[in-house]
Amino acid sequence: MRRFVIETWGCQMNVHDSEKMAGILGAHGYRPAESAASADLILLNTCSVREKAASKVFNRLGALRRLKARHPDLLIGVCGCVAQQEGETIFRRAPWVDLVMGPRNIAHLGALLEQARTDGRSISLARDDDPITFPAETASRAPGPRAFVTVMEGCNKTCTFCIVPYTRGREVYRPAAEIVREVRDLVSRGYCEIELLGQTVNAWREGETDFAGLLFMVDRIPGVRRVRFTTSHAGHLTSAIMRAFRDLPTVCNHLHLPAQSGSDRVLRAMKRGYTRGKYLAKIEALRRDIPDMAFSTDLIVGFPGESESDFHATLDLLRAARFDQVYAFTYSPRPGTPAAAAKDGLPEPVKLERLQRLLAIQDEVLAERHKALVGRTFEVLIDGRSRLDDGVAKGRTRCNRIVHVPVTASTRNGFLDVRISRAHAHSLTGEPLEATPAA
Ligand code: SAM
Numbered sequence: 001m002r003r004f005v006i007e008t009w010g011c012q013m014n015v016h017d018s019e020k021m022a023g024i025l026g027a028h029g030y031r032p033a034e035s036a037a038s039a040d041l042i043l044l045n046t047c048s049v050r051e052k053a054a055s056k057v058f059n060r061l062g063a064l065r066r067l068k069a070r071h072p073d074l075l076i077g078v079c080g081c082v083a084q085q086e087g088e089t090i091f092r093r094a095p096w097v098d099l100v101m102g103p104r105n106i107a108h109l110g111a112l113l114e115q116a117r118t119d120g121r122s123i124s125l126a127r128d129d130d131p132i133t134f135p136a137e138t139a140s141r142a143p144g145p146r147a148f149v150t151v152m153e154g155c156n157k158t159c160t161f162c163i164v165p166y167t168r169g170r171e172v173y174r175p176a177a178e179i180v181r182e183v184r185d186l187v188s189r190g191y192c193e194i195e196l197l198g199q200t201v202n203a204w205r206e207g208e209t210d211f212a213g214l215l216f217m218v219d220r221i222p223g224v225r226r227v228r229f230t231t232s233h234a235g236h237l238t239s240a241i242m243r244a245f246r247d248l249p250t251v252c253n254h255l256h257l258p259a260q261s262g263s264d265r266v267l268r269a270m271k272r273g274y275t276r277g278k279y280l281a282k283i284e285a286l287r288r289d290i291p292d293m294a295f296s297t298d299l300i301v302g303f304p305g306e307s308e309s310d311f312h313a314t315l316d317l318l319r320a321a322r323f324d325q326v327y328a329f330t331y332s333p334r335p336g337t338p339a340a341a342a343k344d345g346l347p348e349p350v351k352l353e354r355l356q357r358l359l360a361i362q363d364e365v366l367a368e369r370h371k372a373l374v375g376r377t378f379e380v381l382i383d384g385r386s387r388l389d390d391g392v393a394k395g396r397t398r399c400n401r402i403v404h405v406p407v408t409a410s411t412r413n414g415f416l417d418v419r420i421s422r423a424h425a426h427s428l429t430g431e432p433l434e435a436t437p438a439a
Pocket of ligand 1: 159163231332
């Protein structure tokens with residue numbers, strides 16, 4: 001029997017793509033290997049959003065070359081966004097690679113493997129107009145109560161910093177009937193929290209049905225207890241979607257809404273298509289209507305030309321929006337994107353210093369928000385044990401806060417009402433009140 005390892009970089013989209021790849025490999029007779037050293041096939045599922053993405057992949061390929069020298073039958077594949085971006089260059093720079101596959105080509109993985117074994121090499125990169133299949137029925141998902149479901153691929157935005165439209169292509173929406181079928185199947189297998197995925201997930205549509213309509217359909221599937229979705233774009237956050245947060249019982253009161261910057265000047269240069277005022281107005285409207293609505297965001301620090309006062313506008317946004325989680329990145333030029341040609345890039349130390357200041361303010365905001373939760377009770381969906389202490393279970397509230405509870409007879413995987421007893425920098429501790437089974 002052949003064994004495989006998939007090493008995954010990047011976002012939830014990539015994590016779920018790896019689940020789809022694992023499912024296809026399972027159907028071709030492969031089973032997971034304990035480690036790369038005992039694998040017959042190693043796939044690197046790569047991400048090109050982060051700095052030095054390609055060089056990190058080539059470094060890893062350098063280490064895998066030694067493994068291949070010891071096991072000549074080992075197949076090595078590069079998948080995901082770096083594969084799409086670098087294409088044939090990967091074979092030239094790392095001739096021991098057998099397979100290169102872009103993120104829109106996952107459905108072809110089985111055929112590509114056959115070809116790599118017989119012809120010695122295979123490659124499949126997507127063009128924008130290629131039809132796309134969503135090989136979701138075969139995905140091999142992580143155990144637990146939560147499951148990812150792809151609703152769209154690609155991105156039609158033209159954000160000047162972002163590589164995603166170049167690597168993942170134009171938007172393609174998955175038919176609603178397919179999405180609903182997959183969710184029903186997941187519920188029948190015990191999953192009860194569904195996270196809908198897409199690069200601009202709330203741009204999904206099918207004929208007259210928009211993303212709010214899709215949320216309505218998923219909400220009505222018996223057995224679905226929680227619905228989340230990521231990543232949303234503020235420009236597509238319609239009032240219908242905002243009403244869905246209020247009216248649909250399964251839609252969780254948490255939204256990941258990347259702001260990228262708090263400065264209108266920078267937002268314009270990034271071509272984000274919204275202003276700070278419009279962004280904040282949507283957050284405030286949701287907060288008014290939905291109890292305990294929580295927000296997380298992505299921010300880029302040190303975009304070309306970002307002045308100290310632009311940066312201050314981002315710090316002010318942190319104080320005004322009171323996010324529960326911030327993913328902050330220093331700007332890094334991505335090859336081929338418009339911003340990469342900018343002449344007014346900031347020195348690395350300036351970007352890093354701003355990042356530290358931003359994170360310090362966010363820590364203050366979060367400490368205040370967490371402190372206010374002590375003594376309150378939340379429904380927590382337990383999904384495993386703490387990484388640091390096996391006597392502690394961990395789960396998430398509907399508003400996506402991580403809560404740790406001592407393991408007791410009532411703490412099995414499932415829903416638990418928990419009273420918050422202590423607030424920490426990035427999590428909460430609580431005491432369970434009562435337990436109900438997951439499904
Ligand atoms: N589609 C989403 C959007 O546009 O809001 C997310 C795209 S990306 C996969 C995730 C995050 O990486 C972005 O929200 C952004 O904050 C960050 N990112 C993307 N390109 C970047 C760059 N060139 N430099 C630094 N951070 C970047």
